[in-house]
Amino acid sequence: MARPRQFDEQEVLRDVRDQFWTAGYAATSLDDLTRASGLGKGSLYGAFGDKHKLFMRTLEAYVNESCESLEQNLAGYPRAVDGLRALLVAGAASQRRGCxxxxxxxxxxxxxxxxxxxxxxxxxxxxxxxxxxVERAQREGDLPAGIDPVTFARTLQAAQQGIVYMGRSGLPAEALAEVAGNLADQLLPIR
Known part of the structure; x- marks a missing residue:
């Protein structure tokens, strides 16, 4: 008879994700994963499968959490354009380990x-x-009706991710904030 699990699966996934996030997939060894999770090799692989399956579980969980947070953040602003500006500026607060x-x-x-x-x-x-x-900002009159919402959304994603990548180089937070503010002013003018 199998023994019941004696660990918090979500906590283990967060700890293992942090190891992958800090070192990268290739540089993370099984020993690193057991150290990060506090589980033995058999327990870790028995619960999550091999290294790749474990990694994919952490990536899936990260994406789900990030999308939930993004959806709440965008909806939390009285005007949609303010939420979009905040999305760009959030990239400047990114740590050196990035996204x-x-x-x-x-x-x-x-x-x-x-x-x-x-x-x-x-x-x-x-x-x-x-x-x-973007569509909400168009309805509110803060963005032109003629722009394609999906294309503009991808433009904002590219700008935000560019800021995050610049942050990985160690560019000071003040410089990143200036870039983010400039991008927000160019892409999301205040009317």
């Missing part, structure tokens, strides 16, 4: 079809959430 989804995409998508598919799916979902805010 887990972007890091994973950069490291693995070219050689790992599962990661590429998850990244495409995630970025399209994010674009859909942002496009919804």
């Amino acid at each position: 887990y989804l972007a890091n994973s995409t950069t490291e693995l998508a070219a050689t790992d079809p599962a990661v590429a598919a998850k990244a495409r799916e995630a970025y399209e979902h994010i674009a859909g959430l942002v496009a919804g805010a």
Whole structure:
């Protein structure tokens, strides 16, 4: 008879995700994962499968949490354009380790079809959430009616991710904030 699990699965996934996030997939060893999770090799793989399956679980959980947070943040502003501006500025607050989804995409998508598919799916979902805010900003009269919401959403994503990548280089937070503010002023003018 199998023993019941004696650990919090979500906590283990967060701890393992943080290890992958800090070191990257390739540089993370099984010993690193057991140390981060506090589980033995048998328990870790018995519960989550091999390293790749474990990684994909952490990526899925990160994407789900990030999309929920983004949806709530965008909806939390009285005017949609303010939520879109906040999205750009949030990239400036990113730490040097960047975005887990972007890091994973950069490291693995070219050689790992599962990661590429998850990244495409995630970025399209994010674009859909942002496009919804763009449409709302159009209805509120803060963005021109003639712009395509999905294309503009992808433009905002590219700008925000560019800020995050710049932050990974160690560019000071003040410089990142200035870039983010400039982009927000150019892309989302205050009417």
